[in-house]
Amino acid sequence: MHAPKFAASRSFHQELKRRTNAYFAEAGKATTGGKSLFIKALILTITFVALYVHLVFLTPPTWLAVLECLLLGGVGAAIGFNVMHDGAHGSFSKKRWVNQFAAFTLNVMGGNSFMWNMKHNLIHHMYTNIDGIDDDLDAQPWLRLSPGQPRRRLHRFQHLYFWFFYALLFIAWIFYMDYQKYFRGKIGEMPIKKMNASDQGVFWGFKALHLGLFVALPIYMVGFVSWLVGFLLFMAVAGFTLSIVFQLAHTVEHAEFPVPHATTNKLEDEWAIHQIKTTANFATDNKILSWLVGGLNFQVEHHLFPTISHVHYPAINKIIRQVCEEFGIEYNEYPKMRYAVASHVAHLRELGRR
Template identity: 70%
Template sequence: MSLPKFAPPRTFYAELRRRTALHFQTAGTAQTGNTQLLSKAVVLVLSLVALYVHLVFFTPPTALALLECVLTGMVIAFIGFNVMHDGAHGSFSRHPWLNQFAAYTLNVLGGSSFMWDFKHNHVHHMYTNIEGVDDDLDIQPWMRMTPDQKRYRAHRFQHLYFWFLYSMLYISWIFVMDYQKYFTRKVGSVALKPMTRHDHLTFWGFKALNLIIYIALPIYTVGFTGWLVGFLVSASVAGFVLSIVFQLAHTVEQTAFPVPHEVTNKLEDEWAIHQLRTTANFATDNRVISWLVGGLNFQVEHHLFPKISHVHYPVLSKIIRQTCEEFGLPYQEYPKMRYAVASHVAFLRQMGRAA
């Protein structure tokens, strides 16, 4: 398909980049992660290893096992937010090999870093909230996520059943969507970039390893029923946490869903302003949430500067907010996470009932 074209850049983003560069030069700090981020990554990865070893090899009592499965799902999501996400954007470390190592945690967790890189970095970040291009919006026919998607009668209740579908994200991701992209050579309607021999071997090698780690070995040690219950619990928790955090960034009442001109295929705004209109922050003053979700509550900052590590977003947000005020541009934010969740539910209800 022909991809939409943005309006020519003006002065806003150039000035914003100038001020951001000046900040890092004055502070004398790198734009990548720091020792605090590395320490957090170590804590999260070791926590996941400890939980896995205890569940698989020590068979705790049922109540404790279920609790640990819930924690495992949460830690999987937190590793995705804090380690994989920064690594995939090249912002985890100033060392390329460490960025790749961080990005490859997704392969260990069951996904594909190759598919994620193209889907997230090349498509979603460029064409945010554009129907037919941004694959993150495609949950059809189960949910209607934009005004331009076809509405089915069941969508009237999507604000009630969304939690179940969100819980299925992780399972669908590792068992269906990665393979769908691999064999169709597409991410939604966008052609997938060519894969090298190394990419093919990495894809299939880690998929085989995942079957051993997450299916064969646990079944051997705890039995099929114990594995099935534990896997469904941890995978559902991981799926819901991953889904809700990413959805709060772009599918709420404040965000826009721009449509290219039907003849010229051009968008009204330049890329940076497009990001402002299609993205929203939430709970940026909550340090606990910011630590857990890897700064993804600062989505405006992340979309404008995806190659800057999330550890710098609190300071960066002040620069962006002030620049937006001076240029008369929107800076969309929900002060509390519960307000963003409520707005997302209201958005789903609106999409389900709209003609």
């Protein structure tokens, strides 16, 4: 499949960039995370390590171990949202090595930063919600997430069972999907660049490290059954949390799923307008939620300016909304997270019926 082309960039995107750049210049702020993000990263990392050490080496009672495994999944997802995500986009710090270090938290958790960069930064952020290219839409045959995908009989019930497959996301990601991409040399139908020796070493080295830290050592310390129960709880919470936050941004009722022209392979909109039409915010006034999910409830801002740290999204949100209003472009936002969840469920129900 050939990547589609966007319409020529017009004044809308240029005006967005002009006003956003002006904001940072006038405020005298860097576009990276700064002290507040470093403190958040430290809090989350220390919490995760403390939970891991207590579970593996100090053997808490069963009821407490279960609670800690659930919390470990939530904190792991929060590290992904806040530390890894900003680091992978180069917005965690001004220093490249710090960004790489932050991005490498994914490798420790069992994923692979090279594959994430290809899948997320280069494909998803460029070709958002384009079926057959945006790999985030590919949950076939179990889920139908876009109108262009084939409908199967089981999809009639996907709005009821989706949570189960979301809970499986992380375990499928690190034990299957990374390897599938590695051996196929493709993400969906899009080829990925060749991995050099360093990329290969990171891939296999950290996969081995993850197996040691999260499989072999815990089994040795607490036994197979205790490890299995705890590991599945940890992975299910992390997987569901990661899934639902990203799905609420793009697979909701008001998000569009553009289709390139059959002959020219061109899209109707310029890139910036495409991002707004395919993306939605939710609960942007909820400061606790924004802190926990790394500002990913401000997905419109993130997609338009992925190299700006999430700590600045509340400020540039006002700028983007104003420009959209002036240009007559609809801005998608759900005031509460529960409204976004309801819209996502309604989207799944509708796709399952038609």
